[in-house]
Amino acid sequence: MNTEDKILDATIELLDNEGINGATTRKIASEAGVNEVTVFRKFKNKKRLLRAAKERGANQFLEELETLFDIDEVDDVETYLMTIWKNASKKIDKRINLIRISMEEVRGIPIEDKVFPKISRLIKQHLAEYFQKLIDKGIVKDIDPDAAAMTIFSIVFHITIYGKIYEHYPEETMEKNMEDSLKIFLHGILKT
Amino acid sequence: MNTEDKILDATIELLDNEGINGATTRKIASEAGVNEVTVFRKFKNKKRLLRAAKERGANQFLEELETLFDIDEVDDVETYLMTIWKNASKKIDKRINLIRISMEEVRGIPIEDKVFPKISRLIKQHLAEYFQKLIDKGIVKDIDPDAAAMTIFSIVFHITIYGKIYEHYPEETMEKNMEDSLKIFLHGILKT
DNA sequence: TATGCACGCAAGTACATACTTGCATCGATG
DNA sequence: CATCGATGCAAGTATGTACTTGCGTGCATA
Numbered sequence: 001m002n003t004e005d006k007i008l009d010a011t012i013e014l015l016d017n018e019g020i021n022g023a024t025t026r027k028i029a030s031e032a033g034v035n036e037v038t039v040f041r042k043f044k045n046k047k048r049l050l051r052a053a054k055e056r057g058a059n060q061f062l063e064e065l066e067t068l069f070d071i072d073e074v075d076d077v078e079t080y081l082m083t084i085w086k087n088a089s090k091k092i093d094k095r096i097n098l099i100r101i102s103m104e105e106v107r108g109i110p111i112e113d114k115v116f117p118k119i120s121r122l123i124k125q126h127l128a129e130y131f132q133k134l135i136d137k138g139i140v141k142d143i144d145p146d147a148a149a150m151t152i153f154s155i156v157f158h159i160t161i162y163g164k165i166y167e168h169y170p171e172e173t174m175e176k177n178m179e180d181s182l183k184i185f186l187h188g189i190l191k192t
Numbered sequence: 193m194n195t196e197d198k199i200l201d202a203t204i205e206l207l208d209n210e211g212i213n214g215a216t217t218r219k220i221a222s223e224a225g226v227n228e229v230t231v232f233r234k235f236k237n238k239k240r241l242l243r244a245a246k247e248r249g250a251n252q253f254l255e256e257l258e259t260l261f262d263i264d265e266v267d268d269v270e271t272y273l274m275t276i277w278k279n280a281s282k283k284i285d286k287r288i289n290l291i292r293i294s295m296e297e298v299r300g301i302p303i304e305d306k307v308f309p310k311i312s313r314l315i316k317q318h319l320a321e322y323f324q325k326l327i328d329k330g331i332v333k334d335i336d337p338d339a340a341a342m343t344i345f346s347i348v349f350h351i352t353i354y355g356k357i358y359e360h361y362p363e364e365t366m367e368k369n370m371e372d373s374l375k376i377f378l379h380g381i382l383k384t
Numbered sequence: 385t386a387t388g389c390a391c392g393c394a395a396g397t398a399c400a401t402a403c404t405t406g407c408a409t410c411g412a413t414g
Numbered sequence: 415c416a417t418c419g420a421t422g423c424a425a426g427t428a429t430g431t432a433c434t435t436g437c438g439t440g441c442a443t444a
Contacts, residue, residue, distance in 0.1 A: 195420080195421080226421085226422090227421065227422050227423070229421080229422075229423080230420085230421060230422080233420085233421080
């Protein structure tokens with residue numbers, strides 16, 4: 001692996017493990033097995049390094065998320081959504097701290113660089129397409145698919161991310177929460 | 193106002209305006225119209241100061257939120273929830289940065305100090321009680337009121353907080369989003 | 385072999401910031 | 415009036431951290 005990549009990976013690793021204040025240039029260099037000077041030679045300054053690292057991390061995560069939707073779009077909406085949620089939950093678990101960092105990155109960063117909206121847009125778009133298909137098939141009421149996507153995304157987002165970060169709910173609790181909310185949501189959109 | 197309070201208010205103000213990195217002890221002292229030494233004499237060190245300030249801020253915010261539920265519990269659920277949401281949205285707007293700071297405070301802070309879960313518990317509890325009443329009245333299906341509370345809270349949370357912080361949606365968009373999601377939710381819980 | 389490039393190493397600079405110390409001042413209260 | 419507690423003020427310490435400089439070394443390629 002080339003030096004840039006080693007440094008970037010070390011940065012992501014440190015951000016993930018110790019948060020934004022743990023990622024000093026010294027630690028990054030040491031974690032990457034590289035001299036601190038090299039970090040500056042490669043990335044000029046810390047700001048650029050962090051930007052590059054976050055972008056790399058976000059793109060890796062986006063690629064992983066894309067695979068969430070590589071499952072059969074069965075007409076049993078509940079099964080489909082629960083499957084996606086469970087898979088997403090696992091992936092989020094692995095990257096939870098990086099996601100947290102991305103949530104913290106808001107101030108002073110231009111919108112096109114923000115990692116989080118990118119991710120949420122990707123997911124909402126996939127979901128909206130799925131709901132559109134179900135509407136066409138007559139399974140789901142004639143509602144705005146974007147609204148449905150946003151609604152279920154809100155629920156999933158809250159239960160997984162927020163639940164993991166703030167409440168540390170055990171897995172069963174989160175699964176039950178998810179099922180309960182999903183039922184309410186499905187009652188709301190399915191034709192009877 | 194006594195010195196402690198002046199310092200605490202200045203801290204909250206600075207956290208709100210400039211974020212966690214903007215709140216240096218020098219700035220805090222200057223904003224409070226007090227000598228920097230006094231800050232340390234009163235609060236021993238910065239960690240304790242921040243803890244005290246966040247607690248004060250959170251309690252103020254909690255008090256404000258309590259008033260959200262001081263409205264008539266009309267049986268028109270949509271009107272009731274939309275009213276609460278609009279009022280909450282205004283209050284959140286005023287404190288958006290402080291809320292953001294509270295969201296950032298996670299690492300290394302024991303759970304009982306966390307501001308955010310306090311707030312979410314308060315709101316969910318009120319909502320659950322409200323839904324319980326509606327179930328007793330036969331307006332709402334016989335569902336778990338806690339699940340309903342969590343579900344609608346997730347939606348409201350995402351659309352307001354996340355929407356304000358990350359996406360900067362205009363007010364109309366957020367209102368439309370809220371209405372759309374609310375309709376889906378209501379279809380899910382109301383008896384037909 | 386010679387040149388250049390990537391990198392290590394040691395040392396240092398600049399700066400911000402938390403926190404301390406010693407002394408002076410002033411106002412309230414016994 | 416005398417004392418004491420709260421505060422200001424000036425100066426300083428300690429530390430962490432981004433970033434720089436100068437030099438040496440080894441490796442690959444012309």
